[in-house]
Amino acid sequence: MSRVQLALNVSDVDAAVDFYRKLFGVEPAKRRPGYANFAVADPPLKLVLIESGSARASGVGGALNHLGIEVGAPSEVGQASARLTEAGLETAVEEKTTCCYALQDKVWVRDPDGAPWEVYAVLADAVAPESGSVEFACCGGDATARGERTPAVLRAANP
Numbered sequence: 001m002s003r004v005q006l007a008l009n010v011s012d013v014d015a016a017v018d019f020y021r022k023l024f025g026v027e028p029a030k031r032r033p034g035y036a037n038f039a040v041a042d043p044p045l046k047l048v049l050i051e052s053g054s055a056r057a058s059g060v061g062g063a064l065n066h067l068g069i070e071v072g073a074p075s076e077v078g079q080a081s082a083r084l085t086e087a088g089l090e091t092a093v094e095e096k097t098t099c100c101y102a103l104q105d106k107v108w109v110r111d112p113d114g115a116p117w118e119v120y121a122v123l124a125d126a127v128a129p130e131s132g133s134v135e136f137a138c139c140g141g142d143a144t145a146r147g148e149r150t151p152a153v154l155r156a157a158n159p
Helices: 013-024 074-086 141-146 152-157
Strands: 003-010 030-032 035-040 045-051 064-070 092-099 102-110 116-125
Touching: 003 013, 013 035, 013 045, 045 064, 074 092, 074 102, 074 116
Parallel strands: 003 045, 064 116
Antiparallel strands: 003 064, 030 035, 035 045, 092 102, 102 116
């Protein structure tokens, strides 16, 4: 199973969950302090909500945090990484990294305007992000906007 992921910075995760629950007619698949995600069957979408003090001022383009494609197995991440590298894109691979309350394998690329895309497989659930705080050290919060956790190859490609 593959589906597109859309990660949004939101100023109030509870209000956002209420809105997206109504919009898609489904309950969140995961809730943590300052974080929620929805696994929407129709349309096939993984919607991630990351609470940020100033949602409109952080992330790639205001409310946009990052984009992704969730795949079903780590081997699919490897295949995507090989395909993207062969296509001439700069990639950054992360294996067994804890991000967004999940242990994941992933490969990152950036589009021509700098928007980060990840192809990822969830290996296991995780109780807390690796930083141990709501200020996510991986693909969320203000850290991504500052480029603190974005893989070095991607920071170099789009300073």
